[in-house]
Amino acid sequence: MATFCGGRETRVALDRDAAARMFDLDGRVAIVTGASSGLGASVARALASAGARVAVVARRRDRLTELAGRIGGLAVACDLSDLDRVGALVPAVAEGLEPPEILVNAAGNMFTTERAESEPLDAVRRTMDLNLLAPFLLAQAVFPHMRAVGRGAIVNVSSISGRVGIPGIPQASYAASKAGLSGLTAELAVQWARHSIRVNTVAPGFFRSEITSPLYESERALEYLRRNTPLPTEGTADDIVGAVLWLVGDAGRYVTGQTVVVDGGWTAR
Ligand SMILES: NC(=O)c1ccc[n+]([C@@H]2O[C@H](COP(=O)([O-])OP(=O)(O)OC[C@H]3O[C@@H](n4cnc5c(N)ncnc54)[C@H](OP(=O)(O)O)[C@@H]3O)[C@@H](O)[C@H]2O)c1
Structure with a gap:
């Protein structure tokens, strides 16, 4: 509905419905990995x-079932590190709901905090499998469905450590996997633009979750986070959610191939 405000000289049309429509995902089927906790x-x-x-995806079925019940979605338990099984996920969603038009790759983990020179090869491989290869395989699997309807939006969740080094928290393979997501994002965006499939990445700074809980339990670490974050408040999941809603909906319909950093200014210093 259009309403007007301002003085006689400066009348501004406010179309609240049009603004809301930009974020409306009515009827679209989405897959969100890493949905059993945290940002996902x-x-x-x-x-x-x-x-x-x-469709909510992770390994902990009980949590997924509870969440799916509350949001009227579909729980799909899947170990995304098992790359041979990742391909079965998208057909299961297409059958249980409908073919997906939105994919948010939020599942991820850090398997070692060894310094780079000592990271075990096994941990490096596990990191790449879960954080980079699984999102790539899922993007491949949703592609035919998105091409068929002539639109789609993929959002990968990376990290600021894919862009800058983080002093004091060694994470070489994690950083490489997250930087890889940004490269993959740009390339898929260009290859698939002709089908109106948009691919973007959101790079979070620091947020409380299971993966970061040790940091938030230490007053020294908390002080380190505060000192290095220009904005005065702690980030919340809503801050990530806002960026994802923008990127998957019509509000972001001309945005593709980008890595959007949501970090309270950490990387701006
Ligand atoms: N929190 C931060 O400060 C921060 C900063 C930068 C980037 N990130 C990124 O944000 C994303 C979400 O992390 P979070 O902070 O929300 O951490 P989180 O609470 O630990 O969530 C991680 C999610 O990934 C799922 N997952 C882990 N391994 C999996 C596997 N093998 N197969 C399927 N699902 C798996 C977990 O579910 P199950 O255990 O049930 O499988 C969980 O739902 C991650 O990609 C992380 O790297 C987070």
Whole structure:
């Protein structure tokens, strides 16, 4: 509905419905990995609030079933490190809901905090499998469905450590896997633009979650985070959710191939 405000000289048309429509995902089917906790769970709830039917994916089936029940979605338990099984995920979602038009790759983990010179090869491989190869395989698997409907949005969740080194928290393979997502994002965006499939990455700074809980338990680490974050408040999952909603909906329809950093200014210093 259009309303007007301002003085006689400066009348501004406010079309609240048009603004809301930009974020409306009514009827679209989405897959969110890493949805059993943390940022992925928040993203799944937000996409459902915007009208999407969401398939929530991770290993912990009990958590997924509970979340899917609350948001009217579909729980799909899957170990994304098992790359031979990742291909079965998208057909299961297409059958249980409908073919997906949105994919958010939020599942990820850090398997070692050894310094770079000592990272065991096994940990490096596990990191790459889960954080980089699984998102790539899932993107390949959703591609035919998105091409068929002539639109799609993929958002990968990386990290600021894919862009800058983080002093004091060794994470070489994790950083490489997250930087890899940005390279993959740009390349897929260019290859698939002709089908109106958009591919972007959101790079979070520091947020409380299971993966970061040791940091938030230490007053010294908390002080380190505060000192290095220009914005005065701690980031919350809502800050990531806002960026994802923008990128998957019509509000972001001309944005592709980008890595959007959400870090309270950490990398701007
Ligand atoms: N929190 C931060 O400060 C921060 C900063 C930068 C980037 N990130 C990135 O944000 C994403 C979400 O992390 P988070 O902070 O929300 O951490 P989190 O609470 O630990 O969530 C990680 C999610 O990934 C899932 N997952 C882990 N291994 C999996 C596997 N093998 N197969 C399927 N699912 C798996 C976990 O579920 P199950 O255990 O049930 O499988 C969980 O749902 C990650 O990609 C992380 O790298 C987070």
